[in-house]
Amino acid sequence: MKEMIEKLKKRIRDVQDFPKPGILFRDITPILLDPEAHRLASELLYERYSGIEFDKIAAIESRGFIFGSVLSYRLGKGLIPLRKPGKLPWKTISQSYSLEYGTASLEMHVDALGKGERILIIDDLLATGGTAAAAASLVERQGGIVEEIGFLVELKGLSGREKLLSWPVYSFLDF
Amino acid sequence: MKEMIEKLKKRIRDVQDFPKPGILFRDITPILLDPEAHRLASELLYERYSGIEFDKIAAIESRGFIFGSVLSYRLGKGLIPLRKPGKLPWKTISQSYSLEYGTASLEMHVDALGKGERILIIDDLLATGGTAAAAASLVERQGGIVEEIGFLVELKGLSGREKLLSWPVYSFLDF
Numbered sequence: 001m002k003e004m005i006e007k008l009k010k011r012i013r014d015v016q017d018f019p020k021p022g023i024l025f026r027d028i029t030p031i032l033l034d035p036e037a038h039r040l041a042s043e044l045l046y047e048r049y050s051g052i053e054f055d056k057i058a059a060i061e062s063r064g065f066i067f068g069s070v071l072s073y074r075l076g077k078g079l080i081p082l083r084k085p086g087k088l089p090w091k092t093i094s095q096s097y098s099l100e101y102g103t104a105s106l107e108m109h110v111d112a113l114g115k116g117e118r119i120l121i122i123d124d125l126l127a128t129g130g131t132a133a134a135a136a137s138l139v140e141r142q143g144g145i146v147e148e149i150g151f152l153v154e155l156k157g158l159s160g161r162e163k164l165l166s167w168p169v170y171s172f173l174d175f
Numbered sequence: 176m177k178e179m180i181e182k183l184k185k186r187i188r189d190v191q192d193f194p195k196p197g198i199l200f201r202d203i204t205p206i207l208l209d210p211e212a213h214r215l216a217s218e219l220l221y222e223r224y225s226g227i228e229f230d231k232i233a234a235i236e237s238r239g240f241i242f243g244s245v246l247s248y249r250l251g252k253g254l255i256p257l258r259k260p261g262k263l264p265w266k267t268i269s270q271s272y273s274l275e276y277g278t279a280s281l282e283m284h285v286d287a288l289g290k291g292e293r294i295l296i297i298d299d300l301l302a303t304g305g306t307a308a309a310a311a312s313l314v315e316r317q318g319g320i321v322e323e324i325g326f327l328v329e330l331k332g333l334s335g336r337e338k339l340l341s342w343p344v345y346s347f348l349d350f
Contacts, residue, residue, distance in 0.1 A: 018264040025264045029284060032247070032254040033231070042248055056208070062237035066256070069241040070248045072207070073217055079207040079241070087237075089193040089200045109204060 001047075004040050005173055011037040012153065012173075026153060026175060028124055032066065041152055042070045044172045045122070050075060054118040054147040058082050060106070060135050067152055068122035080112040080119070082135050093141055097134040106131060108138040115143030126151040126171055129160030136167050176222075179215050180348055186212040187328065187348075201328060201350060203299055207241065216327055217245045219347045220297070225250060229293040229322040233257050235281070235310050238299035242327055246297060255287040255294070257310050268316055272309040281306060283313040290318030301326040301346055304335030311342050 011031045018025040031037040049071060058080040059068025065081065072079035085094065088107050096105040113119060119139045123132055136146045146167045154160070154171030161169055186206045193200040206212040224246060233255040234243025240256065247254035260269065263282050271280040288294060294314045298307055311321045321342045329335070329346035336344055 013265065015264040019261070027264045029256060029263070029265070029287075032244075032256060033287065035247070035251040035253055038247060038254060039251070062240055062258075062262075063256075065237055065240040066244040066254070069207075069244045072210070072213060073245045073248070076210040076214070078210055079213060081204060081207060081238075081241070083237075086194070088204070089190040089202045090188065090204070112204075112208065 001044075004044060008037055008040055008044075009173055009175075012175075026125065026155065028063065028153065041067065041172075042074070045071045045150065045152070046074050048170065048172075049120060049150070052120070052147065054120045056080055056113060056117060056119050058108070058112070058119050058121045058135060058139060060121070060123040060131055061087070063124035064122050067124055071122060077120075080108065082106050082108050082121075082138060093138060095134040095137045095141070097130040099130065100128075104131075106134040106138060108142070110142065113139065113142050113144045117144050118147040119144045120147050121149040122151075123149075124152050126154040126160040126164075126169070127158050129158075129163035132160070132169075133163045136164070176219075179219060183212055183215055183219075184348055184350075187350075201300065201330065203238065203328065216242065216347075217249070220246045220325065220327070221249050223345065223347075224295060224325070227295075227322065229295045231255055231288060231292060231294050233283070233287070233294050233296045233310060233314060235296070235298040235306055236262070239297050242299055243297035252295075255283065257281050257283050257296075257313060268313060270309040270312045270316070272305040274305065275303075279306075281309040281313060283317070285317065288314065288317050288319045292319045293322040294319045295322050296324040297326075298324075299327050301329040301335040301339075301344070302333050304333075304338035307335070307344075308338045311339070 013027040015025040092107040154174040188202040190200040267282040326346040
């Protein structure tokens with residue numbers, strides 16, 4: 001397990017000053033390009049979540065789709081796409097959240113889950129936690145239960161977990 | 176095969192007047208919610224592309240990520256994310272394309288593929304073909320060869336194939 005994690009960490013590329021000066025961005029695209037690394041990432045998620053009971057996976061647009069979709073396929077669980085405003089065509093609920101400057105929001109189809117369903121939320125990376133908190137709120141507003149919020153990577157320095165204290169959170173790699 | 180396709184078609188939801196009045200939108204999210212349908216969609220892609228030789232899969236943001244990622248995992252091929260402007264953190268090339276009103280563009284990391292690599296481009300739906308044509312141009316500008324552009328769904332009425340005459344195109348379901 002530790003070895004898998006070290007291998008994956010080596011496939012994350014540091015990009016200085018993205019998206020703006022002073023920010024060190026952790027780029028996961030080299031993991032995707034390398035079939036072995038992509039498989040390792042999938043194995044990490046599979047190992048953990050094949051041992052936990054839940055009903056559906058909610059994946060956060062758009063890199064969360066990449067990891068959430070493979071997990072959904074492997075575990076045979078329905079996949080709920082949580083999307084940016086205006087992208088989901090049917091009836092939605094929307095949850096806004098604060099960014100450093102201004103606000104953003106996330107949407108979910110109202111028929112995506114039923115009351116009492118246990119939902120695993122998946123995203124690639126935990127930074128400030130705002131998007132994931134909005135995702136968890138969407139699930140709960142429709143009567144769902146957040147089984148866990150799982151991130152492939154966690155950036156510890158940004159204290160994202162402080163926004164997610166109401167829910168179980170797990171990450172596989174951290175920086 | 177025909178039976179699989181009919182089952183999948185029943186899981187596509189028609190949404191009238193989205194994204195604007197007069198448009199009938201084909202919503203694939205019910206496929207994702209239903210594990211059996213999601214698996215069928217994956218099987219269709221797997222059956223075709225496990226029999227074709229190529230090097231990597233380029234998936235178009237963001238619903239292309241959902242199907243491209245599972246195929247990448249199953250076939251053990253690297254996954255290239257083609258993204259909207261400003262999303263990829265490292266060095267990119269960009270290709271603009273026309274929309275009904277105005278233009279949009281798609282980006283790819285410059286190290287995503289090497290000269291002569293054979294690339295399968297995946298997206299969920301062929302409508303007007305503009306995004307897929309931009310994707311194919313990005314691949315070729317970096318020296319790659321477009322092995323095929325594969326869509327889960329094709330909307331025949333919009334003549335998207337006319338924009339894609341330079342490349343092999345395949346779709347699994349059509350309306």
